[in-house]
Amino acid sequence: MEPHIQVRDLNVYYEKIHALKDIDLEIPRHQITVIMGPSGCGKTTLLKSLNRFLELNESTRMSGNILIDGEDIYALGVDVTEVRKKAGLLAQHPFPLPMSIYDNVAYGLRIHGMCPNGRSVDAKVQHYLLEAGLWEEVKDRLHFPATGLSVGQQQRLCLARGLAIEPEILLGDEPTSALDPISAQHIENRLMDLKNEYTIILVTHILRQAKRLADYVVFMYLGKVIESGLPGEIFDNPQEERTLAYLEGQF
Amino acid sequence: MKARRVLQPIWFSSVLLPFLNRRVKDRFVGGAFFLITILPFAILLVVIVSLILRTQPILSAHSIGELLTGQKWYPLKGQFGFFPFIAGTFWVTFMALILAVPPCLLSAIYLSEYCRPRISAVAKPLLDLLAGIPSVVYGVWGMVAIVPLVQVFSSHVNKWLGFIPLFSKNNPTGYSILSGGIVLAVMITPFIIAVTCEVLRTVPDGTRLASLALGATKWQTIKYVVLPQTRSGIFAGVVFGASRALGETMAVLMVVGNVAKVPSSIFDPAYPLPALIANNYGEMMSIPLYDAALLGAALVLLIIVLFFNLISTIALRHIIGRSKI
Amino acid sequence: MKKSQIEEGIVKGFMLLSFSLVVCSLGFILVTVIVKGLPALNLDMLIQTPKGGYYLGKEGGILNAIVGSLYLAGGATLLALVFSLPIALFLKTYSRRKWWADYVRLSLDILWGIPSIVYGAFGFTLMLALGLRASLLGGIIVLALLELPIMTRGMDEVIRRMPIDMEEAAYALGATRFETAMHVVLRQMLPGIVTAILLAFGRGIGDAASVLFTAGYTDRIPNSLLRPVASLPLAVFFQLGTPFPEVQNRAYAAALVLTVIILVVSLGSRWLSARMGRYTIK
Numbered sequence: 001m002e003p004h005i006q007v008r009d010l011n012v013y014y015e016k017i018h019a020l021k022d023i024d025l026e027i028p029r030h031q032i033t034v035i036m037g038p039s040g041c042g043k044t045t046l047l048k049s050l051n052r053f054l055e056l057n058e059s060t061r062m063s064g065n066i067l068i069d070g071e072d073i074y075a076l077g078v079d080v081t082e083v084r085k086k087a088g089l090l091a092q093h094p095f096p097l098p099m100s101i102y103d104n105v106a107y108g109l110r111i112h113g114m115c116p117n118g119r120s121v122d123a124k125v126q127h128y129l130l131e132a133g134l135w136e137e138v139k140d141r142l143h144f145p146a147t148g149l150s151v152g153q154q155q156r157l158c159l160a161r162g163l164a165i166e167p168e169i170l171l172g173d174e175p176t177s178a179l180d181p182i183s184a185q186h187i188e189n190r191l192m193d194l195k196n197e198y199t200i201i202l203v204t205h206i207l208r209q210a211k212r213l214a215d216y217v218v219f220m221y222l223g224k225v226i227e228s229g230l231p232g233e234i235f236d237n238p239q240e241e242r243t244l245a246y247l248e249g250q251f
Numbered sequence: 252m253k254a255r256r257v258l259q260p261i262w263f264s265s266v267l268l269p270f271l272n273r274r275v276k277d278r279f280v281g282g283a284f285f286l287i288t289i290l291p292f293a294i295l296l297v298v299i300v301s302l303i304l305r306t307q308p309i310l311s312a313h314s315i316g317e318l319l320t321g322q323k324w325y326p327l328k329g330q331f332g333f334f335p336f337i338a339g340t341f342w343v344t345f346m347a348l349i350l351a352v353p354p355c356l357l358s359a360i361y362l363s364e365y366c367r368p369r370i371s372a373v374a375k376p377l378l379d380l381l382a383g384i385p386s387v388v389y390g391v392w393g394m395v396a397i398v399p400l401v402q403v404f405s406s407h408v409n410k411w412l413g414f415i416p417l418f419s420k421n422n423p424t425g426y427s428i429l430s431g432g433i434v435l436a437v438m439i440t441p442f443i444i445a446v447t448c449e450v451l452r453t454v455p456d457g458t459r460l461a462s463l464a465l466g467a468t469k470w471q472t473i474k475y476v477v478l479p480q481t482r483s484g485i486f487a488g489v490v491f492g493a494s495r496a497l498g499e500t501m502a503v504l505m506v507v508g509n510v511a512k513v514p515s516s517i518f519d520p521a522y523p524l525p526a527l528i529a530n531n532y533g534e535m536m537s538i539p540l541y542d543a544a545l546l547g548a549a550l551v552l553l554i555i556v557l558f559f560n561l562i563s564t565i566a567l568r569h570i571i572g573r574s575k576i
Numbered sequence: 577m578k579k580s581q582i583e584e585g586i587v588k589g590f591m592l593l594s595f596s597l598v599v600c601s602l603g604f605i606l607v608t609v610i611v612k613g614l615p616a617l618n619l620d621m622l623i624q625t626p627k628g629g630y631y632l633g634k635e636g637g638i639l640n641a642i643v644g645s646l647y648l649a650g651g652a653t654l655l656a657l658v659f660s661l662p663i664a665l666f667l668k669t670y671s672r673r674k675w676w677a678d679y680v681r682l683s684l685d686i687l688w689g690i691p692s693i694v695y696g697a698f699g700f701t702l703m704l705a706l707g708l709r710a711s712l713l714g715g716i717i718v719l720a721l722l723e724l725p726i727m728t729r730g731m732d733e734v735i736r737r738m739p740i741d742m743e744e745a746a747y748a749l750g751a752t753r754f755e756t757a758m759h760v761v762l763r764q765m766l767p768g769i770v771t772a773i774l775l776a777f778g779r780g781i782g783d784a785a786s787v788l789f790t791a792g793y794t795d796r797i798p799n800s801l802l803r804p805v806a807s808l809p810l811a812v813f814f815q816l817g818t819p820f821p822e823v824q825n826r827a828y829a830a831a832l833v834l835t836v837i838i839l840v841v842s843l844g845s846r847w848l849s850a851r852m853g854r855y856t857i858k
């Protein structure tokens with residue numbers, strides 16, 4: 001099957017720091033790709049290059065190509081907002097927008113003019129809150145500020161908000177690391193449900209979570225991709241010493 | 252680790268000093284310092300009380316309502332109506348706010364959200380400089396550059412828009428509310444920009460990123476996410492700017508015309524309270540009740556300014572303070 | 577192009593326009609003062625006091641005002657420093673009760689907001705009560721009132737930013753609060769303190785409304801605290817008020833001198849704090 005995302009010869013620098021070195025990667029469609037590696041190896045940087053967040057920082061430079069569906073997202077004339085609409089982000093800490101729960105989900109719809117008439121907004125908000133597993137908990141207080149939710153609920157709200165703009169790709173940067181075990185479980189279950197429709201890229205430090213979720217594993221070390229492949233191969237029979245060392249908890 | 256090294260000499264000296272002696276010294280200095288912190292309250296109190304006391308003579312001759320709403324100012328006849336001066340103060344301040352607020356807010360948004368760090372690093376000293384220029388220099392600039400421009404401008408505007416009372420012209424000199432407003436607007440610009448930048452900084456970056464990640468443009472993010480959250484803080488910043496404008500004396504005095512009449516057009520001259528006080532201090536001891544009237548004007552000005560200043564200061568402490576926690 | 581992008585472009589254009597407007601106003605002011613002031617400026621202006629007939633356009637200079645302003649602002653800054661430094665240090669090291677420190681800060685913020693003309697009027701009544709005439713002393717006292725909140729809050733802001741653990745380190749080594757204040761806080765914060773002092777000095781030297789009532793004006797350089805004294809802002813103001821173009825030109829020159837002093841003070845404080853910053857722990 002044709003890979004959904006292709007990363008070709010990607011190099012990223014922050015001032016003098018060479019954060020990503022010659023990354024070549026193919027990410028399969030409608031599967032969960034888990035990126036692992038010790039702290040500071042460039043996982044967040046790789047995710048940020050996929051939704052063009054790197055350019056928000058003045059001091060970054062990059063070279064190479066990233067293709068989504070065969071189209072270079074860094075080509076001249078590509079609309080950044082379209083790229084970001086295609087690749088939704090679930091950050092480490094939930095940041096609800098300073099508005100009501102309902103408006104948080106409707107925000108993206110309005111920004112992109114996806115709901116010409118008002119009634120369908122209601123339906124879509126309900127749909128995506130259901131999909132994120134939050135509907136039952138918030139259906140009576142849709143118009144209260146989103147900041148009143150618990151952190152775990154906020155993260156699911158962020159998921160619903162991200163889903164509402166109908167992305168093809170979900171980028172999760174340790175989305176469960178700030179959550180309690182039950183909320184984390186919630187998010188994991190959602191991701192499992194969603195992988196039939198979305199290409200999911202998940203950064204995690206939790207080995208067991210990776211084993212539970214991964215369809216494809218990428219192992220990074222000091223800005224390089226050391227090894228990538230199916231979970232069976234990587235977890236049980238790593239080819240590289242450094243992967244083995246990481247899996248055994250030596251970093 | 253580095254801190255240790257610097258602290259070494261203190262450590263030695265404190266071991267060498269007798270223990271008791273140090274404790275006593277500490278207590279004593281602590282008490283003295285505490286007494287000095289009462290000074291700001293004391294100054295505030297003495298300023299207000301002494302102005303009130305010195306205003307007494309005129310308050311016993313006229314009622315407060317009569318003074319505040321009176322339109323006539325003839326000290327020799329014993330008529331002291333503050334209304335034209337209060338009106339003039341607010342006209343000029345309002346003019347300044349109308350001119351200053353839109354560019355200030357846009358500049359603040361530009362500096363804190365858009366521009367490269369290098370530009371904002373250059374902008375800060377420039378704004379500090381603008382804030383540091385003495386008010387007589389602003390006055391000179393107003394007289395030399397702004398008043399003639401306003402003079403020309405007013406005759407053109409009058410030709411086309413003269414039928415609107417706000418733009419009608421019965422003053423050919425250019426010394427007018429518009430001139431005063433322009434000069435004041437530039438004077439309060441650095442304050443409003445600084446406060447607005449500070450307020451915008453209270454929105455966490457993660458919130459901005461959340462909006463951008465959904466494919467919003469930068470401006471959409473500002474319009475729908477940042478500004479709604481900072482509305483009250485920005486408003487407080489504008490009120491703070493107003494409180495600075497209300498009390499400004501020399502620069503305004505030099506360009507605003509100083510005619511004791513309630514203005515009705517932006518090309519009319521006005522006579523704000525600070526100008527009244529500054530212009531007449533010389534003869535105030537020679538006419539009965541005149542000194543009480545002028546100090547009364549100072550009291551009225553102080554009350555107005557304190558009102559605006561207190562609202563904005565308390566609001567800003569709350570807003571900027573809260574999100575720093 | 578999408579609507580959102582067009583909107584973004586338009587707004588960004590307005591922002592750039594606004595910011596250039598602000599910068600241009602600054603340029604406009606400086607250029608006006610230089611263009612008007614430079615032709616009228618000469619050495620005599622700077623080293624002579626007014627001679628007979630000066631205010632009709634004859635010989636003399638504004639040395640009286642330059643020296644007077646330095647006396648006034650220098651004296652006021654010293655006087656304000658005596659009070660503001662203890663207050664700022666107290667706010668950091670002694671105030672275990674935080675609410676008291678907050679009230680002190682609030683009162684300083686309110687004092688900062690009082691217009692200088694009100695300080696002037698207040699100073700005038702104070703001097704009447706004390707039986708003082710318009711004099712150097714009166715001017716210094718009122719300017720010190722004006723500078724006190726500026727200086728104290730300026731110091732307080734930098735002292736507050738000092739990392740708390742350094743202070744705690746000093747306590748842990750057995751230093752008393754007074755020793756901590758004197759040795760650690762003061763040494764660390766010296767650049768910030770100097771900046772605050774120079775900021776207050778700049779405000780003091782530029783203020784006209786408060787010295788109008790209290791310092792008077794004279795052609796001579798005062799030789800006692802009880803003599804009246806001239807000042808640059810008032811030299812500008814009074815000379816502009818005369819009907820003679822020669823004298824008005826000298827007002828522009830005085831304005832230029834005043835602006836240059838302000839520039840030097842503000843650049844100097846930047847340079848000093850950058851220089852001294854090297855000797856403190858970052």
Ligand SMILES: Nc1ncnc2c1ncn2[C@@H]1O[C@H](COP(=O)(O)OP(=O)(O)OP(=O)(O)O)[C@@H](O)[C@H]1O
Pocket residue numbers: 014015017019038039040041042043044045046057
């Ligand atoms: N904004 C930045 N400016 C400068 N250097 C940066 C910046 N962001 C990241 N780096 C550097 O780039 C390298 C990769 O950082 P990155 O955040 O991608 O690591 P990570 O794998 O996500 O780590 P973690 O697991 O701790 O989140 C690190 O050495 C980091 O110090």
Ligand SMILES: [Mg+2]
Pocket residue numbers: 043044045173
């Ligand atoms: Mg990371």
